[in-house]
Amino acid sequence: MSDKTHSKVWDYFTKGPTGEAVCNACAASVSQGSSRQKTRNTTNLWQHLRLRHNEAYVESQRQALHEAQRKAEALTKKTIQPTLEQVIDRNTKWNLNDPRTKELDKLIVEMIATDILPYAVVEGQGFKRVLAVAEHRYPQKSEKYFRTQLMGEVYSQVANRVKQLLSVENAGSSIAFTTDCWSGSTEALMSLTAHFIDKNWERVQVVLNVKAMFGSHTGEYIAETFLNLLKEWDIDTQRVHLVLRDSGANMIKGMRLAEMPGLSLSRTSWLKGVEHRETDTVG
Ligand SMILES: [Zn+2]
Structure with missing residues (x-):
């Protein structure tokens, strides 16, 4: 369906038997600018409304503006306005059992093993700075945590793989x-x-x-x-x-x-x- 038949101006006009626009208020027949469907437009209709029925014209403009604002607000809410829950989550440190904490813990301990780094790397100023910017919600840990809590699991996984190889x-x-x-x-x-x-x-x-x-x-x-x-x-x-x-x-x-x-x-x-x-x- 084309925009021409969808236009709000048709709240004030009705299509006559031969396709002409007939004003609902004064029954005047108003030209749509062309006899061909494709090149018809609503310019004359709006002009008729503005000149002859100005109150209705102003009201229709007010409604159109209101509708546009409502659509824009809905779009803004949908795309950029975070929920309260998201706002809180963005500013709260993850707890130790948060899956996101565990995922990063795992990646860090595997980094230590894969790159053959000293455990102390996690307590270095440079590492802490990078992590604080990359993900400030991640609760940073001591080298002891990685050494005593996490490396055992990595070791047994690698050891099992080596046993398979052997x-x-x-x-x-x-x-x-x-x-x-x-x-x-x-x-x-x-x-x-x-x-x-x-x-x-x-x-x-x-x-x-x-x-x-x-x-x-x-x-x-x-x-x-x-x-x-x-x-x-x-x-x-x-x-x-x-x-x-x-x-x-x-x-x-x-x-x-x-x-x-x-x-x-x-x-x-x-x-x-x-x-x-x-x-x-x-x-
Ligand atoms: Zn009229």
């Missing part, structure tokens, strides 16, 4: 390992990395542990630590194809006691990229 179904019956011990002034660490070819014939390398060592690092202690690590990752000793290690006497002895097929790789041969076997005579 399973016989994916890694086959043989896994090779590299291991090394590192001694600092206050602590010592033992690393264990698994190497295998997966079911898609892709070479895979997974760092399984960097284990803190206590007491003196005797061959017995190393053997026990190594076997415990295998157990922790559900790896049967029968699947150990080779353990590549340094040529320290305690390491050689440890692998012998654990009955693991050990092989040394000296630092110089690392550099040359050439491996060389050593006879396990020490220990």
Whole structure:
């Protein structure tokens, strides 16, 4: 339906039998400007109303203005005016169990793990500033919260995934390992990395542990630590194809006691990229 037949002016006119406009008030026939439907317009009708029935004309203009204002207000309310609930929510800190808090907690702890960041990053001024602007409703946490409350869950998820990778179904019956011990002034660490070819014939390398060592690092202690690590990752000793290690006497002895097929790789041969076997005579 065209706007011409919809026009408010038709509240004051009626269409005559031959399509002409007949004034309701004075029965005058008023031209619509053209005999063709498409080019007809309401200019003459409005003019007739304004000149002959001015009171009705003013009233129709007043109604039109009122209607336009009402529509504009409704649109404003709908698009930009927030509800009271939204206003309050915008200015209130989320509580700890709010799903939005939990979502951000999760993303932050995963960021720490994925980017290998120190927990202290969450207490840094720079991080706090970014977060305060990005989402001031998020209740910021201490590093301890992420370390003690949240990282455990991330660790077990990753560990389960690593166990899947190491399973016989994916890694086959043989896994090779590299291991090394590192001694600092206050602590010592033992690393264990698994190497295998997966079911898609892709070479895979997974760092399984960097284990803190206590007491003196005797061959017995190393053997026990190594076997415990295998157990922790559900790896049967029968699947150990080779353990590549340094040529320290305690390491050689440890692998012998654990009955693991050990092989040394000296630092110089690392550099040359050439491996060389050593006879396990020490220990
Ligand atoms: Zn009239």
